[in-house]
Amino acid sequence: DTGVSQDPRHKITKRGQNVTFRCDPISEHNRLYWYRQTLGQGPEFLTYFQNEAQLEKSRLLSDRFSAERPKGSFSTLEIQRTEQGDSAMYLCASSLESITDTQYFGPGTRLTVL
Amino acid sequence: GQQVMQIPQYQHVQEGEDFTTYCNSSTTLSNIQWYKQRPGGHPVFLIQLVKSGEVKKQKRLTFQFGEAKKNSSLHITATQTTDVGTYFCAGHFGNEKLTFGTGTRLTIIP
Numbered sequence: 001d002t003g004v005s006q007d008p009r010h011k012i013t014k015r016g017q018n019v020t021f022r023c024d025p026i027s028e029h030n031r032l033y034w035y036r037q038t039l040g041q042g043p044e045f046l047t048y049f050q051n052e053a054q055l056e057k058s059r060l061l062s063d064r065f066s067a068e069r070p071k072g073s074f075s076t077l078e079i080q081r082t083e084q085g086d087s088a089m090y091l092c093a094s095s096l097e098s099i100t101d102t103q104y105f106g107p108g109t110r111l112t113v114l
Numbered sequence: 115g116q117q118v119m120q121i122p123q124y125q126h127v128q129e130g131e132d133f134t135t136y137c138n139s140s141t142t143l144s145n146i147q148w149y150k151q152r153p154g155g156h157p158v159f160l161i162q163l164v165k166s167g168e169v170k171k172q173k174r175l176t177f178q179f180g181e182a183k184k185n186s187s188l189h190i191t192a193t194q195t196t197d198v199g200t201y202f203c204a205g206h207f208g209n210e211k212l213t214f215g216t217g218t219r220l221t222i223i224p
Contacts, residue, residue, distance in 0.1 A: 033211075033212075040217075040219075041216065041217070042202050042204070042214030042215055042216055042217050043157060043202075043214050044214070045211045045212065045213070048211065056211060058211075091156060091157070099206065099209055099210075099211065099212075100144060100145055100206050100209070102147070102159050102162060103159065103212060104159065105149075105156045105157045105158070105159075106156060107155075107156050108156050
């Protein structure tokens with residue numbers, strides 16, 4: 001499978017715990033995006049990378065959230081001290097070079113914070 | 115911030131009927147993209163429109179981009195049960211991030 005992959009697919013955690021999600025983009029794609037989607041809403045942009053550089057962060061990304069893409073390949077999104085409001089689907093997408101290139105989405109990680 | 119609105123929020127149609135969803139922005143978009151998300155799935159790219167007044171077709175789906183590049187529509191002819199899902203438009207304002215619309219959830223009555 002040469003698409004975008006995400007791990008885990010589901011995560012249930014207790015409030016206050018830290019969680020980390022992983023995204024593996026399509027191999028030749030330089031850009032990687034993180035989105036959050038809640039029920040009945042469209043995906044909301046969180047942050048994106050051009051290779052290993054994080055170029056933009058949404059104000060939705062509080063200081064409890066951190067994302068990395070250390071070698072310009074896979075990326076991780078960590079949420080510290082999770083809150084119930086963090087419950088959502090976290091989607092990763094990748095694209096070739098330009099911000100207007102087609103984005104291909106992974107299957108998402110569904111986070112439930114109890 | 116800049117937003118993309120979509121109507122209707124929900125649409126229930128009898129199988130075989132047509133379906134249309136509309137996307138509107140208050141400011142000019144660089145392009146418009148359409149995605150389909152099946153229940154429990156992730157957004158899947160359908161098409162991108164770039165030019166003012168552009169019309170593209172994919173089998174029973176017709177996509178339009180308005181002359182002012184502020185609105186777009188997706189029309190499905192003779193819906194089938196496989197068309198079930200939520201359809202999102204998404205656009206770029208200049209070179210900014212992709213902004214998604216609110217989505218239209220389509221259900222089909224067999």
